[in-house]
Amino acid sequence: MSEFAIYSSLFLSAFSAATLLPGSSEALLTGFIASEKGTVGWLLAVATIGNVAGSAVNWVLGRFFIEFRDRKWFPVSEQGYLRAVRWYERFGVWTLLLAWLPIIGDPLTVIAGALRTRFWLLLLLVSIGKFGRYLFVAGVAVAWFGAAG
Secondary structure, three states, X not given: OOHXXXXXXXXXXXXXXXXXXXXXXXXXXXXXXXXXXXXXXXXXXXXXXXXXXXXXXXXXXXXXXXXXXXXOOOOOOHHHHHHHHHHHHHXXXXXXXXXXXXXXXXXXXXXXXXXXXXXXXXXXXXXXXXHHHHHHHHHHHHHHHOOOO
């Protein structure tokens, strides 16, 4: 597998995991580290950038398309939307540090758009949280598999 294929497949997996498509970027990241494909630092950066880009798409959907949330193609269910609104109203913009969480993370980024959170602030907070998650996953993979590339 070429380096381009490694990094692009990780980017796409991380991107899709943050949008309406299912993805398992942590498993792919771990697999690449275990098989010593790519450089750990680059894998970490690509996964983070891809996942943050997916969250940016969710922000755009919330900002400009929230009135379509009842549509089948919209990435957040009504129940997920309402749960995220409650979290966001209770804890504010800091909830975006938890955008990496399953189930609640994607709706939080949609809500951030719907509630007109500044885009730069979304990028900053989501990047911190998602980088932290991937750093943890990569650290465990390196410790477990002994890869340090």
